[in-house]
Amino acid sequence: MGLHFNAKKCAALHIDGSKRDLVQGTGFQIQGEPVIPLAEGQAYQHLGTPTGFRVRQTPEDTIQEILQDATKIDASLLAPWQKINALNTFLIPHISFTLRGSAVAKVPLNKVDKIIRKLVKKWLFLPQRASHELVYITYRHGGANVPRMGDLCDVAVITHAFCLLTCPDATVRNIAANPLRDATEKQISRALSNQDITNFLSGSFDGEFGRDEHDIASLWSRTRNATCRLGKHIGCRWEWCEERQELGVRVPQIRSDDNTIVTPSARGLLERTLKATIHSLYVETLKHKPDPGKAFDLTSKWDASNHFLAGGGFTRFADWQFIHRARLNCVPLNGAVHHGNRDKRCRKCGYSNESSLPHVLCSCKPHSRAWQLRHNAIQNRLVTAIAPRLGDISVNCTIPGTDSQL
Template sequence: MPGSVLAWSSTKASHPTPSAELVINEFGAWVQTTKKHILIAASHLAPWQKLEIFRSHLLPSLSHHLASGRVLKDCLTQLDTECRKFLGLICNLPNHATVPFFYADRRVGGLGTCRLTDDADILTIARAAQLLTCRDPTVRNICREQLHDTIRRGFRNEHPGVLPVGEYLSGSVDGGSTDLGSNLWTLARQAAKQLGVRMDVSGDENIRIVADDVSVSPVKEVHGFRKVARQRYTRDLISDKSHQGVVATGLSLEEKSKDMARLVSCRTPFSFRDWRYLHRARLDILPLRGHSWFCSQEQDTSCRRCGKENETGFHVLNHCEEGLQLTTKRHNTIQDLLESLLVKQGHDVTINNAIPGQRLRPDVEFQLSGSRLMVDVVVCYDQPGSMENAYQRKYDKYSSHGRILPLVVGSLGSWYPRNDEVR
């Protein structure tokens, strides 16, 4: 056992083995477009089922090969590109969909998948840390001694005193440390440097691994750093300077609920027709001619249905007069859900009751602790500024007539945090 571990951990990684290369090629074939009629993309599964298979079965099948460090990064980069093409096909997205969307948290409208180049680094670091903390003292001591030998050769056997094990594995080059040859420890060092990971190996059996102020143990390293990577892509999506990150800023206001994740899971309530437009609408890349990136200067940018405002996602989802019937239906659906919840809680609810001497009609009105409480529903575009303005307009409109709690919902699923006051 110790001999096999030593031989495995010192394997050269400059070229992938034939078996690993074969697995990579087969997986690449699985994620081709439907034009090649390959397996999942050409199957009759629902798109959310294809996503679940991709996330839960295909990606984990590569874990062993990624952890061994035997797959070239160029190969993984190419495979990541093919995966995005596959995901774009499932979600009906064009080629210019922003990359962070595919890896961002589903809470902000992303797909929440793993990038193989990141996973390779995460799994390599995890494998190295787990060997260094192995319960078998023989395996643990052999691995630590091999690591020390690698560091000594990096310093050309001239480094005095205590070896900087933690600094070396964290990618530090202080003191002239260099990588000579290629084994598990040099690969883990390169992966830690790539991910911005710091490793603390001050204890004999305990290792703490830190990235972005998140500290994890070797046992939970994979889960923890996948979450760190997802958070990084989430921030990239939210901070996108183009139009594609606008809706994500609204969706990100709710930090606890898993409702958004369910919308792109196997439990989604969406129909096939809804699915075709969901992700395009959230990235604001629907083919609407009011967008500056879609139209030419000479082209008419007015709405093709009402002919008034610019034809943008903001207008189509919330302000187009031709869609007024659907807008009213959406509003009433939210109102009916709220009413049913209040009735279940034992409240006597009044709907659309006019305020005495006024033309105002709050959507929902009931008594709470002997005082009147009004709740008025408003649906606006998924942008923090739009939601704040919508809340303030409702408050200014009704506040002089009693206690008012506006219920602000984004047209693409955002939940305004002050809605919790209603709860």
Template sequence: MADLVEVATIVQAYKMPTCPDPRVRGIADGQLCEVARRRIGRPPTPDDLARYLSGDLCGEFGRDGGDVSSLWTRVRNATRRLANRLPIEWSAASGTLCVRLGRDDPAGAHPIEPTGRNLEWKLKDAIRHLYASLLVRKPDQGKTFRCFSGSAASSHFMRSGFATRFCDWRFIHRARLGCVPLNATRRFGDGDKRCRRCGEHNETLPHVVNHCKIHSAAWQRRHNAVQDRLVKAIPARMGVIHVNKRVPGSDSALRPDIVVVDETKSRLTVVDVAIPFEGGPLALEGGPLALERAIDAKLAKYAALAEEMRAKGWETTVDALIVGALGSWDQANEPVLKRCAVSPRYATLMRRLMCSDTIRWSRDIYVEHVSGVRQYSQPGMCGTADSTLSAPVS
């Protein structure tokens, strides 16, 4: 709001000397020259007027000339304050006062000189771009932003809340910004930052939802929620589906999540599901590298298996389906859905459901970690909070 006040003041001052009415224009020019003369102690030139309105404090423009408060002094102060955020200044290069607005442009474009009625929206647009860029550059924001901004499915619940509980909604926005309260995320103080459950590592959100082994059962359920949706979406014509079993005819002891065997075409499709955390230092440098590393790890894991089956005459494909722990849908999953013959219409729904399932489980893991109250039912039990962890809550 403060920036909008500065913009309104600058726009009002710009309209006065450029008003179509010569009488208004003459009064404005006379007042501006008088105010500038009081500041510098001599009749001002057009360049002096531009320097005055830009908030210049060098030399004679920094002296106390005894000027009184007016529209022009407010414009001078507003321009100087706004210049702390935007490269804005007044110019009189053509003999007429105008506002120059510089922008960072890779092509090396010249500063914009807004004229006429477009000055206000150009200044507001520059402020919007400024705050958007500041938000993206924040460390907490940048860790996950590049991951979940890659697909609309990652944030499908923003407006409709589809397949998302109210508690998940409240959790996910803070989690993606790194603002959930944990021992290692305290901004102030020197308290113990170790995990309250395992005590071995700092209690960060990645540790809680992906690395604290006390939640291994919940990790498996989160993984299976995504895996089962893909299994149900694979049509029967693709072949026989094996879930978490050894590949038929292989000597390898590996048990991929999903293996589709089409004996008529000697075709073998292996899909492994992973739920990595969308963070880490590499994600700050070049995009969703946390998701890319998860794919590379899966492909490397089953490379020997694929070579073995190809040597036996099977057309073998190894894929990885990656969904971030905070509900990020990886665009690299799209070829996987096509190879599994998932219908495009259902794929749209399935992406959203997978993201919502992952968010729901990550939220339950976090709440259980902090409160000590089980957030899901054990096999053969009913209710959603039916047991309590034995570890103390700090």
């Protein structure tokens, strides 16, 4: 095929289980050139992931590079919505790709999530005490569309395991299924059934599945832990269908009692289904919060309410700095402070509660001119949008044929 290998970029790892020193320093050659032999604990950087014998797979260097890039985006002269878009376009896929091939520890991921969440809230002009859910939900629901790193990792592990176990190639399926059966048998110490395998993968800790003396770290233990974590939040679990003799993953729908069962024939939909359910969970969580839920329940219903989030269209910087704080009731007003004995009266008109949306925007009399201008702006926008062929347009007058003053 005309391919040539660069021996300087290659490495060899020779393990002999019959000897005391497992890793052998055997010299290999490729196209007549020597290949660097890896020693125990020495890693080869493969697709951003350190690979070797007894090597921690957490890609510390790759994670550090991603955080440095996020800091550079923050220091750039991009508009706030462009910074969020750059993060979602370049850095999040980089993290997602790295998670697919690595056994990443949770502590570094939590650190990444904390730093990225802090930056996104800064770009949204939100205080750090604001609800985290707004960072994680999609644009169409009014969020920044930045996934939580822990969720991204769990979804990647479950999707990777499901794709291996349902691969159309029988050789790949057997290579994946045999160590899974071995891990399950070691856990329950008896002959197992297909239902036992699904209980193991679903993270069951009932009875014999609760013993930990036979649990060893592997792709399947990571899959079990990931399903257990997600199962507590969205209720997903692995299932075996006796009738069709196939493995599937059940993903409940947050807003209804329906369930989506992803089968091998639809294996490509598992990642999308899990992410959609996680987003729905964050949306419902935010809706039920007493402060931000009131406005967010309305603004999350229609895409048109959030058209500006992805590209900042028709949005001034002053609007962007205000709208997210107003939606989450984080505007620094007297009525928004719930601790202490602070005076909650309106500093303009003396009303008993200076709250952000109900009073300041719509009821405070010193701002009545702003109401009128806002009303007229919306009205004029509607007038412009109505085609003349539809008839005469009446503005600021009684509707013809009625006695109403509206």
